[in-house]
Amino acid sequence: MFQDLSFKLDSGTALVVTGANGIGKSSLLRTLAGLVALVKGEIRLENGDAEKPAHEHAHYFGHQDAIKPALTALENLHFWQSFSSPASGANFSGGATPPMQALETLGIGHTAHLPAAYLSAGQKRRLSLSRLLITPRPVWLMDEPTSALDKASEQQLLGLMNGHLADGGMIVTATHTELALDKIQVLHLEAAEHSDQMLEEELI
Amino acid sequence: MTGWAAALFQRDLRLSVRVGGSALVGVLFFLAVVTVIPFGVGPDLNLLARIGPAILWIGALLATLLGLDRLFQADRDDGTLDLMLMAGRPLELVVLIKCAAHWTATGLPLVVAAPLLGIFLNLDPVSMAAVTATLLVGTPALTLIGAIGASLTVSMRRGGLLLAVLVVPLAIPVLIFGVSSADAAIHDPVPFLTPFLVLCALSLIAAVIGPIASATALRFASD
Amino acid sequence: MSLWDYANPTRFLRLVQIVLPWLIGLCVLFFAVGLYMAFFTAPEDYQQGDTVRIMYIHVPAAWLCMMCYSIMALSSIGTLVWKHPLADVSAKSAAPIGAAFTFMALVTGSLWGKPMWGTYWVWDARLTSVLVLLIMYLGLMTLWRTMDDPIKAGKAAAVLTLVGALNLPVIKFSVDWWNTLHQPASVVRMDGPTIHPDILWPLLVMAIAFSFLFFVIHLMAMRNEIMRRRVRALRMRAASTASLGPAGATQPAE
Numbered sequence: 112m113f114q115d116l117s118f119k120l121d122s123g124t125a126l127v128v129t130g131a132n133g134i135g136k137s138s139l140l141r142t143l144a145g146l147v148a149l150v151k152g153e154i155r156l157e158n159g160d161a162e163k164p165a166h167e168h169a170h171y172f173g174h175q176d177a178i179k180p181a182l183t184a185l186e187n188l189h190f191w192q193s194f195s196s197p198a199s200g201a202n203f204s205g206g207a208t209p210p211m212q213a214l215e216t217l218g219i220g221h222t223a224h225l226p227a228a229y230l231s232a233g234q235k236r237r238l239s240l241s242r243l244l245i246t247p248r249p250v251w252l253m254d255e256p257t258s259a260l261d262k263a264s265e266q267q268l269l270g271l272m273n274g275h276l277a278d279g280g281m282i283v284t285a286t287h288t289e290l291a292l293d294k295i296q297v298l299h300l301e302a303a304e305h306s307d308q309m310l311e312e313e314l315i
Numbered sequence: 316m317t318g319w320a321a322a323l324f325q326r327d328l329r330l331s332v333r334v335g336g337s338a339l340v341g342v343l344f345f346l347a348v349v350t351v352i353p354f355g356v357g358p359d360l361n362l363l364a365r366i367g368p369a370i371l372w373i374g375a376l377l378a379t380l381l382g383l384d385r386l387f388q389a390d391r392d393d394g395t396l397d398l399m400l401m402a403g404r405p406l407e408l409v410v411l412i413k414c415a416a417h418w419t420a421t422g423l424p425l426v427v428a429a430p431l432l433g434i435f436l437n438l439d440p441v442s443m444a445a446v447t448a449t450l451l452v453g454t455p456a457l458t459l460i461g462a463i464g465a466s467l468t469v470s471m472r473r474g475g476l477l478l479a480v481l482v483v484p485l486a487i488p489v490l491i492f493g494v495s496s497a498d499a500a501i502h503d504p505v506p507f508l509t510p511f512l513v514l515c516a517l518s519l520i521a522a523v524i525g526p527i528a529s530a531t532a533l534r535f536a537s538d
Numbered sequence: 539m540s541l542w543d544y545a546n547p548t549r550f551l552r553l554v555q556i557v558l559p560w561l562i563g564l565c566v567l568f569f570a571v572g573l574y575m576a577f578f579t580a581p582e583d584y585q586q587g588d589t590v591r592i593m594y595i596h597v598p599a600a601w602l603c604m605m606c607y608s609i610m611a612l613s614s615i616g617t618l619v620w621k622h623p624l625a626d627v628s629a630k631s632a633a634p635i636g637a638a639f640t641f642m643a644l645v646t647g648s649l650w651g652k653p654m655w656g657t658y659w660v661w662d663a664r665l666t667s668v669l670v671l672l673i674m675y676l677g678l679m680t681l682w683r684t685m686d687d688p689i690k691a692g693k694a695a696a697v698l699t700l701v702g703a704l705n706l707p708v709i710k711f712s713v714d715w716w717n718t719l720h721q722p723a724s725v726v727r728m729d730g731p732t733i734h735p736d737i738l739w740p741l742l743v744m745a746i747a748f749s750f751l752f753f754v755i756h757l758m759a760m761r762n763e764i765m766r767r768r769v770r771a772l773r774m775r776a777a778s779t780a781s782l783g784p785a786g787a788t789q790p791a792e
Contacts, residue, residue, distance in 0.1 A: 481677045505719070
C-alpha cells in the first residue's frame with residue numbers, strides 16, 4: 112500500500128494527514144492502530160510501556176462509533192473503561208476521566224441513562240469521543256474526527272484535542288477540514304509518479 | 316484480569332438479553348425442530364422414545380449453529396471489533412468469554428428446555444436426565460467450535476449458511492458422543508461414563524482450539 | 539537453490555515448465571503398467587470375482603484424498619507461519635483435486651459395496667469418514683469462492699484447514715467408535731484379508747500412478763491460479779491508474 116513512508120512525531124504534537132480521496136489516509140491510520148499488518152518496516156513508540164506494542168498506546172476514533180444501541184450511554188462507556196487497558200507515555204500526563212464527567216464535558220450528560228439508540232448521530236459521535244477521555248492513552252488516531260459534528264461540537268472537539276496535546280499526548284488525524292490545533296505537522300500523501308499503486312510521502 | 320473479563324461477559328449477556336431476545340428465538344427453534352420430527356417419522360411413541368435423545372441433540376445442534384452468525388459480526392459491523400483488537404487484552408480470552416456469554420444466553424436455555432421437550436418424545440426420567448446432562452457438557456463445545464465458523468465468516472453478509480456447512484463436520488464427534496452417552500444411560504451397551512467423559516474431553520479440547528483458531532481468523536479479518 | 543527461491547512465482551512457473559512433461563510421462567507410464575497389472579495379472583477374488591478390481595482405483599483414491607489434505611495442511615502452515623506466497627496458491631489448487639479424489643473414493647466404494655453388501659451405501663466407518671472429508675473439502679472450496687480478496691480467503695481457509703486437520707483424527711476415532719457401537723463386526727473390512735503380493739504390487743503401482751496424477755494436476759492448477767492472480771492484479775492496477783489520472787489510460791493493462 113505505502114512505499115517509502117516514514118515520519119516522526121514528538122509528544123505534544125498533532126500530525127495532520129492530508130491527500131486526495133482513496134489515497135490511503137484511513138489505511139495509514141488503521142496501520143498505526145495495528146489493525147492492518149505491516150509488510151515491511153516498524154512502528155515504534157519511544158518511552159512507552161515496554162511490554163506493550165505501540166498500538167496498545169493508541170485510541171482509534173474512526174468512522175464507526177462502536178456504540179451498542181441497546182446499552183445506555185453510560186453502560187457503553189463503563190464497558191470501555193474496564194475493557195481497554197490504559198497506557199502511559201514518558202511525557203504524557205493525561206489521566207482518566209470518570210465516565211459521567213466525560214459525558215458532561217461533551218455536553219451529553221443528560222443522555223447518560225438513555226439507551227444509545229435514542230441518541231442523534233452527532234450525540235453518538237460525541238459519546239464515541241468520550242471513550243478517548245475515560246482511558247488514558249498517549250496516542251489518538253482520529254479519522255475524520257469532525258464528521259457529523261456541528262460547529263459548536265467541533266469547537267469542543269478542538270478543545271479536547273488541544274488539551275490532549277497540552278498533556279503531552281500525540282494525535283494523528285486524517286481530515287479534509289482545517290483544524291486549529293496548537294502544534295501541527297502535516298503529512299501529505301500523494302500518488303507516486305513512477306510506480307502506480309505506490310504512495311510516496313512528503314514531510315513538511 | 317477479572318475486571319475486564321467480567322465487564323465483557325456482562326455486556327455480552329446484557330446485549331443478547333436486550334436485543335431481540337435471542338435466547339427465546341433459539342428455544343422456539345428447538346421446539347419447532349422437535350415438533351416436526353414426529354410428523355416426519357410418525358407418532359409411534361416407542362420409536363420416538365428410542366430416537367428421542369438423537370432428536371434433542373440434533374435440534375440443539377441446529378439451534379446453536381443458527382444463532383452463531385452474529386457472534387462476532389455485530390461487533391465487526393459497528394467497529395467494536397477493531398477497538399477490541401486494540402484494547403490490549405488477549406484476543407483468545409476475549410473470544411472465550413464472548414462464547415461463554417453467548418452460551419449462557421442461548422445454549423443454557425436449550426439445556427433447560429430439553430427435559431420439557433423430552434416429554435413430547437416420551438422420554439422416561441432417566442433418559443431425560445441423561446440427555447440434559449449430556450447437553451449441559453456438550454453444547455459449550457458446539458458454541459466454541461461454531462465460534463471458529465463465525466469468525467471465518469465474519470466479513471460476509473450472509474455467512475450463516477456457510478457457517479453451518481463449515482462447522483457441521485467438526486461438530487460430528489460431539490454429536491456422536493453426546494447421543495451415545497445419552498443412549499448408554501437408557502439401554503446400556505457401554506457404561507454411561509465412557510462416552511460421557513469423552514464428551515467432556517471434547518468440550519475441553521474445543522475450549523482450547525476454538526478460541527485460538529477464531530482469534531487468529533479475527534485478526535486476519537481486520538486487515 | 540533452496541525452497542525459498544521458488545517463492546518467486548516466476549521462477550516457480552519456469553520450474554513447472556521443465557518438470558511437468560517428465561511428470562506427465564511418468565504418470566502415463568505408471569498408469570499403463572498399473573492398469574495392465576490390475577486387469578490382467580492380478581488374480582480374481584475367489585468370492586468377489588472381478589469386482590475386486592475396483593480396489594485398484596478405490597484404495598489409491600482413498601489414499602490420495604488423505605494425502606491431499608495433508609498437503610493442504612502443510613501449505614496452510616506455510617501460509618500462516620512463514621507467509622510463503624505460494625503456500626496458499628498450493629492449498630487452494632489442492633482442494634478441488636482432493637475433493638475429486640474423495641468423490642472418486644466414495645463412488646468406487648459404493649459401487650464395490652453393491653455386490654458385497656447388496657446396497658450402494660452402508661454407514662460403514664470408512665465410507666462415513668470419507669463422506670465427512672468430502673463435506674470439509676467442499677466447505678473449504680466454498681469459503682474460497684465466497685471471499686473476494688484471495689489473500690484474506692487464503693488465510694481464512696488456512697485456519698479452517700488446520701482446525702480440520704486437528705479434528706480429522708478425532709472425527710475418524712468417533713466415527714469408528716459410533717460404527718462399532720451400532721453394527722458390531724458385521725461389515726466386511728474394505729482392506730480385505732491379508733494382502734497377497736499379487737494384489738499388493740498392482741496396488742502399489744497404481745498408488746504411485748495416482749500420486750503422479752495428483753502432482754501433475756496440482757502443478758497445473760497452481761500455474762493457473764498464479765495466472766489468475768496476475769490477471770486480477772493487472773485489472774486492479776488498470777482501475778487504479780485510470781482513477782488517479784489520464785496517464786494510466788495510455789497503457790492498457792490487458
